[in-house]
Amino acid sequence: MELRISVMPTAFGEKAVMRIFDxxxxxxxxxxxxxxxxxxxxxxxxxxxxxxxxxxxxxxxxxxxxxxxxxxxxxxxxxxxxxxxxxxxxxxxxxxxxxxxxxxxxxxxxxxxxxxxxxxxxxxxxxxxxxxxxxxxxxxxxxxxxxxxxxxxxxxxxxxxxxxxxxxxxxxxxxxxxxxxxxxxxxRVLCPHCKREDAPDLDVWQALTRGHSMALPTRVFVPVGCIECRHTGYRGRIAVYEMLR
The missing domain is CATH 3.40.50.300 (P-loop containing nucleotide triphosphate hydrolases)
Structure with missing residues (x-):
């Protein structure tokens, strides 16, 4: 485990930001x-x-x-x-x-x-x-x-x-x-231990896919929160990409 640390002086003392790097x-x-x-x-x-x-x-x-x-x-x-x-x-x-x-x-x-x-x-x-x-x-x-x-x-x-x-x-x-x-x-990725299935919301889906013709998904999950994800509902991250060639 490594840390990248940035320190700056402020009116109330030193302010530090640590970036954890594994x-x-x-x-x-x-x-x-x-x-x-x-x-x-x-x-x-x-x-x-x-x-x-x-x-x-x-x-x-x-x-x-x-x-x-x-x-x-x-x-x-x-x-x-x-x-x-x-x-x-x-x-x-x-x-x-x-x-x-x-x-x-x-x-x-x-x-x-x-x-x-x-x-x-x-x-x-x-x-x-x-x-x-x-x-x-x-x-x-x-x-x-x-x-x-x-x-x-x-x-x-x-x-x-x-x-x-x-x-x-x-x-x-x-x-x-x-x-x-x-x-x-x-x-962010939904925590696999506590995510809960929910009914798809047509209005939300149309807002997300505005300008694209995409069918409403049959299954949707929402965050809940548990001890495994420190009650955030999310665990880990994944990238999404846009490619130009």
Whole structure:
């Protein structure tokens, strides 16, 4: 178990936020991540290609890092050179050649990618594309025959293209190098010990599916709360995905 701690001074004393991080549950199978069989096939098609840029987008805390680590662990093989540049390294993995951003020595994401391109990589993972220079290096990696995975902070998959354009990446380079984008969110899962079946509510269903033609489900469950879920009604989370390719 690891903790990521942020401390700040306030008028009433120190304020601390601790983020609990368990490396044992970071790496999951595609099914455990929430991919259905069709989504898994699409994702494999994206990340098993020899070159191109694949982006995972979503707000902070939406599970992007878990998706990338799980993907890299499944792609890693002895004959492949899988390299990462991260800030920070959230999980140390022997199958990966990991490098951490070091601002004190001018090692940022862009400089890290530039260094990794000299290391004969097969797959590169960049923790985040934050600026034009990093985006340009990501495009350069794809143009020189490498697969590059990274993250962006956008609310949906199509907005990733707009974000790259805003950073200054020419549209023709985006078209020639961007293989696909996956946007994700985390949803709470009902506690299996106490969830209760309830009658479907047509009004709620129509509000949820507005703009789509979807049949009313025959079975619906609602949260209750028990000692197993600390009386919240929920236990665990699962991701939902939007894919663009």
């Amino acid at each position: 490396p044992d549950i970071v790496v999951r199978s595609y099914a455990e991540l929430g991919f259905d069989p069709h989504e898994e096939q699409l994702w494999r098609t994206l990340v098993e290609r020899p070159h191109g840029v694949v982006l995972v987008t979503g707000p902070t805390g939406s599970g992007k890092t878990t998706t990338l680590y799980s993907t890299l662990k499944q792609l890693a093989r002895p004959e492949l050179n899988v390299c990462t540049i991260e800030d920070p390294i959230e999980m140390v993995a022997s199958e990966l050649n990991q490098m951490q951003v070091q601002p004190a020595i001018d090692l940022d994401f862009a400089a890290g990618v530039r260094t990794l391109l000299r290391q004969d990589p097969d797959i590169i993972m960049v923790g985040e594309i934050r600026d034009l220079e990093t985006a340009q290096m990501a495009v350069q990696a794809a143009l020189t025959g490498h697969l590059l995975l990274s993250t962006l902070h956008t609310n949906d998959a199509p907005s990733a293209i707009t974000r790259l354009l805003d950073l200054g990446v020419p549209h023709y380079l985006i078209q020639s190098t961007l293989a696909g984008v996956v946007a994700q969110r985390l949803l």
